[in-house]
Amino acid sequence: MSECSNNKKTLMFPKPTLERLKLYLALLLQEEKEYISSDEIAKKLKITPEQVRKDISYLNFVGKPKVGYHIPSLLNELNELFGVDVTDNVIVVGAGGLGTAIAKYKGFKRIGIDIVAIFDNDEDKIGTFVSELVVLPLSELQRVIKRFKVKIAALCVPKESAQEAADLLVKSGIKAIWNFAPAILHVPPGILVENEDITRGILSIKHMLEKNK
Amino acid sequence: MSECSNNKKTLMFPKPTLERLKLYLALLLQEEKEYISSDEIAKKLKITPEQVRKDISYLNFVGKPKVGYHIPSLLNELNELFGVDVTDNVIVVGAGGLGTAIAKYKGFKRIGIDIVAIFDNDEDKIGTFVSELVVLPLSELQRVIKRFKVKIAALCVPKESAQEAADLLVKSGIKAIWNFAPAILHVPPGILVENEDITRGILSIKHMLEKNK
Numbered sequence: 001m002s003e004c005s006n007n008k009k010t011l012m013f014p015k016p017t018l019e020r021l022k023l024y025l026a027l028l029l030q031e032e033k034e035y036i037s038s039d040e041i042a043k044k045l046k047i048t049p050e051q052v053r054k055d056i057s058y059l060n061f062v063g064k065p066k067v068g069y070h071i072p073s074l075l076n077e078l079n080e081l082f083g084v085d086v087t088d089n090v091i092v093v094g095a096g097g098l099g100t101a102i103a104k105y106k107g108f109k110r111i112g113i114d115i116v117a118i119f120d121n122d123e124d125k126i127g128t129f130v131s132e133l134v135v136l137p138l139s140e141l142q143r144v145i146k147r148f149k150v151k152i153a154a155l156c157v158p159k160e161s162a163q164e165a166a167d168l169l170v171k172s173g174i175k176a177i178w179n180f181a182p183a184i185l186h187v188p189p190g191i192l193v194e195n196e197d198i199t200r201g202i203l204s205i206k207h208m209l210e211k212n213k
Numbered sequence: 214m215s216e217c218s219n220n221k222k223t224l225m226f227p228k229p230t231l232e233r234l235k236l237y238l239a240l241l242l243q244e245e246k247e248y249i250s251s252d253e254i255a256k257k258l259k260i261t262p263e264q265v266r267k268d269i270s271y272l273n274f275v276g277k278p279k280v281g282y283h284i285p286s287l288l289n290e291l292n293e294l295f296g297v298d299v300t301d302n303v304i305v306v307g308a309g310g311l312g313t314a315i316a317k318y319k320g321f322k323r324i325g326i327d328i329v330a331i332f333d334n335d336e337d338k339i340g341t342f343v344s345e346l347v348v349l350p351l352s353e354l355q356r357v358i359k360r361f362k363v364k365i366a367a368l369c370v371p372k373e374s375a376q377e378a379a380d381l382l383v384k385s386g387i388k389a390i391w392n393f394a395p396a397i398l399h400v401p402p403g404i405l406v407e408n409e410d411i412t413r414g415i416l417s418i419k420h421m422l423e424k425n426k
Contacts, residue, residue, distance in 0.1 A: 016229075022416050026395060030372075044397050082416045083423035090415070097314035102411070104310045107395055111412050112419065152418055159243075176418045182239060182320055184257045192421055194414045198315075199324050201409040202303075203235050203295045205365055205389045206325065208405055210296035 013081075017055045020047070024055070025078040028071055029110060037068035084112040089148040090178075092156060093165055095120040095128075095135045098180055098198075099156030103130045116148045142172040151175040159183045166193075226294075230268045233260070237268070238291040241284055242323055250281035297325040302361040303391075305369060306378055308333040308341075308348045311393055311411075312369030316343045329361045355385040364388040372396045379406075 013021070023045055028036070038056070042049040056062075056069065059077045063069040079085045092103045095118050103118045117140075118133050120126060125135045136144065144150065153174045157165050162181035169177060176192035179185055185193050226234070236258055241249070251265040258265075269275075269282065272290045276282040292298045305316045308331050316331045330353075331346050333339060338348045349357065357363065366387045370378050375394035382390060389405035392398055398406050 018417075018420070019413075022410070022413050025416070026410055026412065027397060030396070081420065081423075083419035084416070086419075086423070088419060088422070097310075097317045101310035101314040105411065107412055108415070111416060113412075113415055151422060152415070154415075176422060178414055178418055183243070184240060192418055194418050196411075196414045197235070197239055198318065198409075199239065199320055199326075200232070200235050201391055201407045202321070202326055202365070202367075203238070203297075203324060204231075205391055205405060205407050206296035206299075206301060207231070207294065209301070209364060209389060210294075210299070 013058055017058055020045075020051070020055050021058075021078060021081065024052070025075070025082060025084070025111075028075050028078065031071055034071055035064070035068040036071055036074075038063065040068070079112075082111070084110075087112045087114050088152055089114050089116045089150045090152045090154060091116060091141075091144060091148075091150050092118040092154045093120075093138075093141075093169065094156035094158075094180075095122070095125045095130060096156060096158075099154070100130050102154050102156060102180075103133055113152075115154075116150065117144045119144075138168065141168065145173045152178060154178045154180065155185075156180045226271055230271055233258075233264070233268050234271075234291060234294065237265070238288070238295065238297070238324075241288050241291065244284055247284055248277070248281040249284055249287075251276065253281070292325075295324070297323075300325045300327050301365055302327050302329045302363045303365045303367060304329060304354075304357060304361075304363050305331040305367045306333075306351075306354075306382065307369035307371075307393075308335070308338045308343060309369060309371075312367070313343050315367050315369060315393075316346055326365075328367075329363065330357045332357075351381065354381065358386045365391060367391045367393065368398075369393045 024041060027041060027044060038049040038052040041052045061074060061077050090113050092099045092115060099118060103115050108115060117136055118130050119136050119138055119141060121138050126137050128135050153169050155162060155165060155177050159182050162183035163185060166177055166185045166187060170187055170191055179193055179195045187193055237254060240254060240257060251262040254265045255262040274287060274290050303326050305312045305328060312331060316328050321328060330349055331343050332349050332351055332354060334351050339350050341348050366382050368375060368378055368390050372395050375396035376398060379390055379398045379400060383400055383404055390398065392406055392408045400406055
């Protein structure tokens, strides 16, 4: 049923396809049955079944006629594509509202993310608990990154401190920054930055509401 | 310098252009000088200057040769496009980690978002403070929506309660749901849903790290 080419990791997925494959992954993680059709996926995500089939064909994965895709097999493919089958240790820098929310978020485990530590430079926060994690001072950063082989850091500090914190993270051995601060970070080549701008979603809503006026 | 066509709101912006225009807006909000060139924007966002010029040309907006775009004028155009010049009252439903972080987030004001209330059904949370807002019971929903002419709700409840909460919001008069719950919501036609999946960014990072192994 499913056939996986060995060179999958070197295949180029168009970015919109990759974005939709993430949505399929999120959707399938919620399903409890064994099979799902492209029509069902399409309906739930408000796209066309043709689009769904085309996207999934990039995985060299095919459905069973009249039955659909075998969910556990398709999940395996998607898990492998996104590296969800490998658990990554992640640290959170900044124990404010957003950093705390991320450290507490329960949905990361199922996508292979383990939040192992949270840091802040505020003396009042250091030593307090966020779920079962103790807020650590930034002086502990390098040790924790090494000890837990951490490659990814979620950066949740104010805009003003973002570049300084990013520099420190890179110096301490971090390979990828998941940036929640509303700042454009400058990093050396080879360091990944994924900007998570929490205002983007609401801008889409405002745009649509304006347009429909 | 800038010329704005009257039918802008009916113009169709390609989705990727719209996404990048949001990034330009976020970037320009951080600039304090008067002019910026397409080269500078391109460099900061790691795209090509041609792309920047093409995107901005959708606004019927042109830069000054050798000087660049007049930032206040370009901001005006972008603000109008995204309805940032109009302030929308928004409510938050769910006073957990994420809901609290959103209610406290200081970056919304500058994009025309005013969080006016936060709700929860947990007796222990009702009556407590999140910044200057008191957590209200869901029984107050309809009154607040009407009183503050609220069209947008940020839904920050657990997956299990998401659909029920969405139904209640629609029934109470909400026109757009900014959905942070990892659930596919079913809503009547005409109701906007913008899904904000906090795991998407980290999936991109994991995919890139896997690919570069």
